[in-house]
Amino acid sequence: MNKKWIYYAGLTIVSIIWGANFGVSRSAMETFDPILFSFFRFGMAVPLFFLLLKIKEGNVGVPWKVALKLAVIGLVGVTGLEIAVMYSIKYTTLANASLLNVAPWPIFAALFAPFFVKEGFSKRLAVGGAAAIVGVTCIILGGAEGLNLSSEHMTGNLLAFGISIVGALYNLACMPLMKQYSPLRVSTWFIFFGALFMIPFTRGSWAKVDWSALQLGHYSAIAYNVILCTVVAFIVWNACMLKIGAARANFFRYVVPAAAVVAGVIFFDEGVTISQLVGAVFMAAGLVWISTEKKPQPALSRTILPEALTEQGRT
Template sequence: MLAFSTSTWGSAFVAGRFATESFDPVTVAFLRFFFAAIILVPLMYILEKDRPRPSLKDWGLFALLGLTGIAIYNIAFFTAAKYAPIAKSSLFIASNPVLIILLSGLFLKETITGRNIAGLVLALTGAVIIITNGDILAAARHGLEPIDFVLLFAVVCWALYSVLGKVALRKFSSLVCTTWAVVFGTVMLFPFALLETSWTQVAEADWGVWTAILHMSIIVTVVSFLMYYQGIKIIGAAKASLFINLMPVSAVILAVVFLDEPLLWAHLAGALFVLTGVTIGTYTRPLWLNRKNKAARS
């Protein structure tokens, strides 16, 4: 379940490229979460009958989740999916977990260990290699491209969403938090999507575009979400988080296969740094120590 759900997240980059051929990024983001909300709201009412009643402060927190993780992040995500190479954007976004740890330490006073710092340094090194295509000196001379700042903005927004989500999860389940975040984010995206999209565009969009949008709504957002959190219940969040490393791998493979994107040595080198950094920075207990303790108990 964990391997399938996290690999499916990588397919969102390719599906986003197809969808943004007919619609602007804001419209794609709105359509994705509009269809997801139609599924998530009934699911929440069926599966979470004993959920706590949100206070006014809780509604404000849900609105912030919708703003950072659904509205702003996905505008940046689909903008990157349209204009940036998928290998570049997916591998750069893969550095998210260590930034989440850093922000959790700053704002939630969670402990930051030496392993977290080492992971952050490795992941950011990989991100720099990826975003400069391995030519750091040339990037320093000529500056970064505008899409690079969009990618950086997306990473920061998702990290903020994750930290805010930790606060919300102290009272509500993951399904409740995600559902209300999707609802608020969809409402925020609606007026902008209405302004930039005409009914002619909707009518002229082919089946491939709608398939990509429904794939992101149903499989990537709803099914993968349920499977991922079921996996967390079974093996725990620490081990489950390691499967997120499959996301950029699947995104790169799908981009090479379906979009004929080139795979540069800088992508491979950067991916090695990012995945190593994320693994070191988020894995809380060494496997060999678990085996040693298990053997001692036996």
Template sequence: MMRKETIIVYASLAFSTSIWGSAFIAGKYAVTSFEPATIAFLRFFFAAVILYPLMWVTQRNRSKPTIKDWALFALLGITGITIYNICFFMASKYATVIKSSLFIAINPVLITLLSYFFLKEKLSKKHFIGMIVALLGVIIIITNGQLIRIIQLQFQFIDLVLLLAVITWALYSVLGKLALKKYNAVVSTTYAIGFGTLFLVPFVLNEITVEVLTNASISSWLAIIHMSIFVTVVSFIMYYNGIKEIGAAKASIFINVMPVSAVILATILLDEVFTLPYLIGALFVIGGVSYSTITRTKKKQNIAQMKKALE
């Protein structure tokens, strides 16, 4: 029987990842008043105002970064904060929430692949199969079920933007694993957000004016505040607390809640249409990611049980 504490952890993980799904909806509201880089800057500027004092209070004994560490944090900032979020909010402006969320759902698979090449982590046969299945799902989503478009290379510009978003987030995650060897998640993310926000400044200077800020709708400001506080700070703390309690392998499974949440909210709040090809593609993506992660988790559990039985 599942313990009450475990149920609470699972519930908090499901809630935090569903909040990530709401970022796709908030992005749609924000782009009605602001350009992509401006939204990204405002989101992380407000998040930094919260995270830096939090880090100084809760992480008083943190290590002092070396020059190499600062360089790593800068790379984290430019990949996961600057480039990824510009692409994310461009997708919010030019693509449907359903397409964007299902496309980005392939992230865990690409992270596994990059970890294999750059961190020399093991890539099992089941991981490889899961990646192929998820990739097929993405192809179905991109082409809206018309697979001949892949052969004819009839991509839309926003498809390439989404692809860059997936790649940069995967790079951010792999680099993050290096940072986490020395620093905890709060410190690594806070420094990354600091650098990413600074790198966004040149883009913002070309977009923002006093008139834009004063004429922005209330819904756009509320969307940015929601992404700053709930999507970036609250859900981050909840998710990493879940990792601390049950481990990264189990916690990563809950990432699959994100596209489901985004699709449900998009159909309810934005009247987007969930087409049959999107459904088929989603099943392939979520199925492939789940197959890669869940089977790995079960294998670890079985090994642990065998060791315990032999003691």
């Protein structure tokens, strides 16, 4: 029996977790500097990752050459992207940042995939992806802000668009490593390096926090970010992406803004427009169309790098 639906369900659940985090974390951002809050998210997740890795696989090490690769991935994919997202929001509208960050990401993942992995790009994926793009655009632009392409937002717009390119490359760079190692091991190490490189950017932020005023809501937001948004989400996302391919997996990022809209309704009584509802239908139809493909192309080449055959002690 084909169990690929489990992987699509996993991607959808992770995207919902990430989208709901917009509502969970919004109030916490009034107390914590965004970069400091990001450091809490990844830094506090590192011990949990290493503990899980030790329990599940018996050891936690990787060869130093692989560690260097994961250090670059962590620097770019965690430290760099997290900080870039914060500044893109600062220099442009939230709608612009969301659209230019989210919408092009799967497209670039599909375009760059042949340089990293062996993936097919079927007509079904193209049609479903196009429907999903239309849907997520309606969801984002259907909000109160809409799209603003004025020159004052150009820096933020370009930064948000660049995030989608770098993010796609970061996802694809993980794929060959996850073929040699487990998604858990790869996630553990690049998040470790990402948190490590983030430390210098938190200077000056610690003293600004009124630690005595922290309430249960702040601790709950941190716990949600550490356990669900990072530990659970990264392991599940990477494992599912490995099974179905980066191009297909990344289209499910379009669930994130839809979940964020729902979170806004639940936490902040924000409204939902007709355009957003129509967009949700298009997006859902596109993702269902992608996920029901009977014979998706293999996510990775069957050829394994020679070093993978000699490094038996890694798992």
